[in-house]
Amino acid sequence: MTTLERLEATIAARKSADPDSSWTAKLLSKGAQKCAQKFGEEAIEACMAVAKDDRANLVYESADVLYHLLVMLAAKDVPLAEVLAELERREGTSGIAEKAARG
Numbered sequence: 525m526t527t528l529e530r531l532e533a534t535i536a537a538r539k540s541a542d543p544d545s546s547w548t549a550k551l552l553s554k555g556a557q558k559c560a561q562k563f564g565e566e567a568i569e570a571c572m573a574v575a576k577d578d579r580a581n582l583v584y585e586s587a588d589v590l591y592h593l594l595v596m597l598a599a600k601d602v603p604l605a606e607v608l609a610e611l612e613r614r615e616g617t618s619g620i621a622e623k624a625a626r627g
């Protein structure tokens with residue numbers, strides 16, 4: 525099991541946890557829109573780390589981004605495997621070729 529898969533399992537288990545003792549449970553209890561908002565905030569913080577050329581902070585904020593992406597996916601019952609399958613489907617297709625095919 526990869527780190528992301530273990531984290532996904534932890535987040536799934538937190539769906540029924542006490543919001544007073546789990547940040548994940550607290551966030552999930554606020555609904556998918558709040559989870560999406562937090563994901564967006566963390567993504568912006570990662571972008572700001574790039575703007576400041578702060579490598580260490582980029583690593584830290586990227587971990588926040590991945591965690592909050594998994595929480596957002598859990599809120600919408602989208603398994604990580606489905607996202608990974610989409611990435612696998614794209615393997616071997618250049619982004620430039622894909623964009624050209626869309627016209």
Ligand SMILES: N=c1c2ncn([C@@H]3O[C@H](COP(=O)(O)OP(=O)(O)OP(=O)(O)O)[C@@H](O)[C@H]3O)c2ncn1[C@@H]1O[C@H](COP(=O)(O)O)[C@@H](O)[C@H]1O
Nearest residue numbers: 531534535538545546547548549550562565587588591592
């Ligand atoms: N990876 C994470 C993780 N990354 C970030 N965070 C939390 O996400 C929050 C980030 O939000 P902010 O920095 O915006 O914090 P904040 O300013 O206090 O939040 P707001 O006031 O803005 O709402 C912090 O409270 C972090 O502790 C995480 N919380 C949990 N996990 C993982 O999830 C597991 C389960 O955690 P609990 O659900 O808390 O048991 C943990 O063992 C970890 O593996």
